[in-house]
Amino acid sequence: xxxxxxxxxxxxxVFTVIWSFTNSKLFPTFNFVGFWQYERLWATPKWVISxxxxxFYGFCQxxxxxVAGFLLAVFxxxxxxxxxxxxTVFLYPFALSAVITGLxxxxxxxxxxxxxxxxxxxxxxDFHFAPIANAGTAIYGLVVAGIWNGVGVxxxxxxxxxxxxxxEIWKATKIDGIPTWRVYLFVMLPMMRGAVATxxxxxxxxxxxxxxxxxxxxxxxxGIATQMPAIYVIExxxxxxxxHGMAAATCMLLPVALVIVLQVIFRLxxxxxxxxxx
Amino acid sequence: MMKFAVAAAxxxxxxxxxxxxxxxxxxxxxWWTSGGEQAAVSVFAKEFDATxxxxxxxxxxxxxxxxxxxxxxxxxxxxxxxxxxxPGRQYEELIxxxxxxxxxxxxxxxxxxxxxxxxxxESTCHIDGKWWCVPxxxxxxxxxxxxxxxxxxxxxxxxxTIDQFIADAPKLKAAGxxxxxxxxxxxxxxxxxMANDLMLALLGKExxxxxxxxxxxxxxxxxxVAKVFESIRTLSQFSDESSTNRNWxxxxxLVVNDQAGMQIMGDWARGEFSxxxxxxxxxxxxxxxxxxxxxxxxxxxxFVFFKQSDPEVERAQLSLASTMLNPRTQALFNAAKGSIPVxxxxxxxxxxxxxxxxxxxxxxxxxxxxxxxxxRNEAFGNATNALWTExxxxxxxxxxxxxxxxxxxxxxxx
Numbered sequence: 197x198x199x200x201x202x203x204x205x206x207x208x209x210v211f212t213v214i215w216s217f218t219n220s221k222l223f224p225t226f227n228f229v230g231f232w233q234y235e236r237l238w239a240t241p242k243w244v245i246s247x248x249x250x251x252f253y254g255f256c257q258x259x260x261x262x263v264a265g266f267l268l269a270v271f272x273x274x275x276x277x278x279x280x281x282x283x284t285v286f287l288y289p290f291a292l293s294a295v296i297t298g299l300x301x302x303x304x305x306x307x308x309x310x311x312x313x314x315x316x317x318x319x320x321x322d323f324h325f326a327p328i329a330n331a332g333t334a335i336y337g338l339v340v341a342g343i344w345n346g347v348g349v350x351x352x353x354x355x356x357x358x359x360x361x362x363x364e365i366w367k368a369t370k371i372d373g374i375p376t377w378r379v380y381l382f383v384m385l386p387m388m389r390g391a392v393a394t395x396x397x398x399x400x401x402x403x404x405x406x407x408x409x410x411x412x413x414x415x416x417x418x419g420i421a422t423q424m425p426a427i428y429v430i431e432x433x434x435x436x437x438x439x440h441g442m443a444a445a446t447c448m449l450l451p452v453a454l455v456i457v458l459q460v461i462f463r464l465x466x467x468x469x470x471x472x473x474x
Numbered sequence: 475m476m477k478f479a480v481a482a483a484x485x486x487x488x489x490x491x492x493x494x495x496x497x498x499x500x501x502x503x504x505w506w507t508s509g510g511e512q513a514a515v516s517v518f519a520k521e522f523d524a525t526x527x528x529x530x531x532x533x534x535x536x537x538x539x540x541x542x543x544x545x546x547x548x549x550x551x552x553x554x555x556x557x558x559x560x561p562g563r564q565y566e567e568l569i570x571x572x573x574x575x576x577x578x579x580x581x582x583x584x585x586x587x588x589x590x591x592x593x594x595x596e597s598t599c600h601i602d603g604k605w606w607c608v609p610x611x612x613x614x615x616x617x618x619x620x621x622x623x624x625x626x627x628x629x630x631x632x633x634x635t636i637d638q639f640i641a642d643a644p645k646l647k648a649a650g651x652x653x654x655x656x657x658x659x660x661x662x663x664x665x666x667x668m669a670n671d672l673m674l675a676l677l678g679k680e681x682x683x684x685x686x687x688x689x690x691x692x693x694x695x696x697x698x699v700a701k702v703f704e705s706i707r708t709l710s711q712f713s714d715e716s717s718t719n720r721n722w723x724x725x726x727x728l729v730v731n732d733q734a735g736m737q738i739m740g741d742w743a744r745g746e747f748s749x750x751x752x753x754x755x756x757x758x759x760x761x762x763x764x765x766x767x768x769x770x771x772x773x774x775x776x777f778v779f780f781k782q783s784d785p786e787v788e789r790a791q792l793s794l795a796s797t798m799l800n801p802r803t804q805a806l807f808n809a810a811k812g813s814i815p816v817x818x819x820x821x822x823x824x825x826x827x828x829x830x831x832x833x834x835x836x837x838x839x840x841x842x843x844x845x846x847x848x849x850r851n852e853a854f855g856n857a858t859n860a861l862w863t864e865x866x867x868x869x870x871x872x873x874x875x876x877x878x879x880x881x882x883x884x885x886x887x888x
Contacts, residue, residue, distance in 0.1 A: 221851075222545065222567035236886065241879065242860040308716035329715040331868040417658045418718040419867030420860050431661065434542035436567060437853035 209449065216443035222436040233443035243444060246423040249335060253424075254403035256339045257346065261399050262392075264343065265350025270380055272351070273358045283355070287348040294345060298412025301341040302328065328414050331421035338422055341413060346402060350395045357391025358384060404448070498790035501530040502777075503547075504558035505540035508723040510745020514811035521803045527790040530555075536660050536721075541852075548573055553780035555791055561598030561609060561776050562847035568778060569606050575779040580792050581605035586799065589817040592836065594772050594844050607776040608795045610804075611813035614832050615740040615771040615845060616671035618761035619747070623732040624651045632759050634766050636675055639736060640705060643712040646735045653712035655734035657720030661856060662863025664722050668738040669706055669862040670846060675765040676702050679843050685884060687849045694884040695877065703865070703873045703880075710866045718867065729758065738764070740773065744812030744828055753826075760828035762835060770835050773845040774813065854887045 211224075219229045237243050268286055272279055289297065304310040307326035315323040327337035361384055369379045385392065407426040410416060416423045425448050432441030500522070506515040512533075519529040532554060534540035541564060544557040548568065559565045568574050581587065581600075590596045590609060599607040618633070625632055628649035633639035643653040657664045674682050677698060684690040685699075693699070714734075717725070726746045728734035737743065747758050754760060762768035777798065779791045797803055804815040809825065814832055825833065835841045847855060861883065865876040 222549075223571055239882065240857070240860075241864065242857075302719070306716055308714070326715050329718050331864075332870075334718075415659055415719045416661065417863065417867060419658070419662065419864040421864075421868065431538075431856060432853065434538065434545070435852040435856050436545065437851075437856075440853065 212442050212449070213446050215439050216446045218439045220439040220442070222438065224438065229439075233440050234447075236440065237443050237447065242420050242423055243425070243428055245420055246425045246428050247447075249423060250403065250406065250425055253335060253339060253342070253406065254400070257342045257403055258396070258399045260339070260343050261346045261350045262395065264347045265395065266354050266385075268347065268351040269354035269358055272355055283352065286351050289345050289347075290349040292345070294408040295412040297341055297345045298409045301337065301344070302413045305329075305337050329418065331418045334414055334418055334422045338410060338413060341409060342406075345409070346399060349398065353391050353395040353398070354388070357388030360391070361387050404452075497526050497528060498784070498786045499528045499530045500555040500787065500790045500794050501532055502556040502558075502794075503532045503534060503540055503544050503554045504775075505534055505537045506558075507533050507535045508746065509749045510723075510742065510810065510812065513749065514745065514807050517803060517807040517810055518798060521800075521806070522794050522797050525793055525797060527793060529794075538660055538663070548780065553782075555782060555787060556777050556779050556794060559607070559776055559778060560845070560847055561595065561774050562845065562849075563851050564847065565607065565776075565778050568780075569601065573780055574606050575781050575788065575791060577605040577608065577779065577792070577795055578603075580795060584796060584799065589799075589819065591816070591818055592772075592839055592842060594839075594842055594848075595774060595816055598774075598848065599776055607778045608798050609774060609776045609816045610798050611774050611808050611811055612816055612836070613740050613742060613773045613775070613813045614762075614836075615667055615773045616674060616738070616763060616769070617741055617743070617828075618736050618738050618759075618764035619726065619729050619743050620736040620759045620761060621729045621732045621734065622757060622759055624649075624729075624735045627651065627732075628735070633736075633761065633764060636672055636705060636709075636764055639764065640708055640712075643709075643735075647712060651732075652714045652728060652734040653736070654709055655725045655728045655737040656713050656717055656866075657722055657725040658718045658863055658867065659721045662859040662866070663855075664725065664739070665862045665866045666855070666859045667740065669702075669858075671738050671763075671771060672706060673699075673702050674769055674771055674843060675763045676705065679769055679840075682843055686846045686887075689884050689887055691881055691885050695881045699880070700873060700877055703877055706862075706866065707869075707873060710869070736761075736764075741812050741814075741828070741832060744826075745810060748812070748826070754828045760831065762831060768835065769841050769843045770832065771843050771845055773847070774816075851888050854883065857883050 214226075215224055216233055217228050217230060218225055219227050219232070272283060276282070305326065305328045307313065307329050310325075312323060312325045315325070327333045327340075365383065365387070366379070369383060374383075405426055406424050407430070410422055410424050410427060414422045416427055425444060429441045429444045429448065432438070432444065502518075504515060506512060515531070515533070519531060522529045534543050537560070541559065544554065544559075547553050553573065565574070586605060587596065587600060592612075595609050595612055599605055599609050618636075618639070620632055622632070624646065628642075628646045628651055630642045630645050633642060639654075646653040656668060673685075677685075681693055681698070684693045722739060722743070723746055725734075725737055726739060726743045727750075729737050730747055730750045730752060741760075744754075744760065747754070752758050762770070777795070779795060782788055782791070798807075799817070801817065801820045804817060805820045805822070808815045808820075809829075812829070814829065814836060815822075822829075822833065846858075858880075861876065861879055865871050
């Protein structure tokens, strides 16, 4: 079973890489053209902008979600009333599909329909709020929607992590007279490493496959200002330019491959060190 | 194989004469979802259902998405029975891969080669002596659609050329009208279409052929092309803020409702005007080009038929192909769609003044320039979409940068 699963994944990845070196159009061929697809890829502004966007979006999104998620978790951890209700409220956006999230935020940020026109109708005719109508600011609009969508789940995971820490620790820190904020930052946070790692991985995976939110909210625009690598790959495959799409997909795999290789190296080193110590 | 196809086609032809006795479902994927388009596609459905078979409608919004759906299903071994494409190179791999039903026997029986005109339209389906698809209409992609009321409100004459429009645009803006309506959805195809139209209007047929057909890099980098880029940059300052992700028919609606002055769009926009009860020459004007010596940039729609194992379905497919081309369907369909019939012997009493204008221009083949799709593949189309839409929405991208990128695209075009 696991052999099949690994086989399927590995074979798919291997073929993705192989085809990225061919000039396949609609049907796969083995007509090798070396690094030509990669040369075209990095000469294409749309791809270069996509890559810059995903790093920027990912960085903002992950930082904001982790920090805000942790703060919300700490807030709910204060044994406040209505905790169940608030937890549901914060977690609810995550239950919505990214397409719906994207559409709703698009309406709100659309200058002709959303906040801008509502405020203008109130009489403030100079009011200007149209982040996604401007190529320079559209990506921030996406980040806001992404945070709204993703902060709840980070909160839920971190709250579970907080609740999982032994009550005795709290008592011990009370006796030692450590201020609460220091306990959260320097005692609780390191003790819930597992929860933090889980939240972080979920966020990162979410960022890499960013697709539907962008399609629903900006369609990659204005112009190509909010293009993302995943959209680029799909678009090329759909345009019967499969090899080029595969080259882009391979480039998307590289950071992941790098992380895996680094992890293996660290593990081997740790084992060697452990062997030496023994 | 060939013999089988001929035999099958002949039995199909025989059977279709006794239609009504047997029936099959024919699933059709197309991207006609706007009001005017739906009115047109329902003509096909109605006429086909009347023959006894059944049109199974599968409309997928946005051409790009619909074509992706068709391709995925074809690759997955479950192709639809019939599917829409734009004429050109979008379906060349399907032909090479042997996935399409050969329509040659039917075409020869019905003399398609003699009735379908102009050659530019016929040749998109009649390839190396064989018929692989059915052209259903001729669209012309380069029209300025202007609201007469909006221009009147601003006290400005309707423009004859794009330069005149650019000169008058500030007056429209001062009158509270969106001078130029455009939408940025679907990767920027509307902006690309508009840019291609202006290229043709400002550069003329020879230069367009040199650039897009012959990949003349020097011509693509010439100062004349730079001037087109500059005109488009100027125009981009006369659009509205909500344009970034708007679809074409919502954009046309701005002109229909006299909120915007002009939109540059293909003749399918006419369907939206007539659906809203507007009259050509009274409520709206159609400006070919817009240019004093207009060319027609020829596009359209074709249908391919995928090979199916069931001979009953194949008979129905051929019957549909035949229905799409018969004069009655052609007249009704094209009147609703705003396009020109692919055959000359069609009753054109339904055509309005805009359509008549197009038909008159079409009479002289020297006026006809094929769409860039005919020469270049879809990957090139997507790349030009990206180029123009980025240039349009990002004012910090310089004309020189954009033109250098354009030259690079032409150089590497396939």
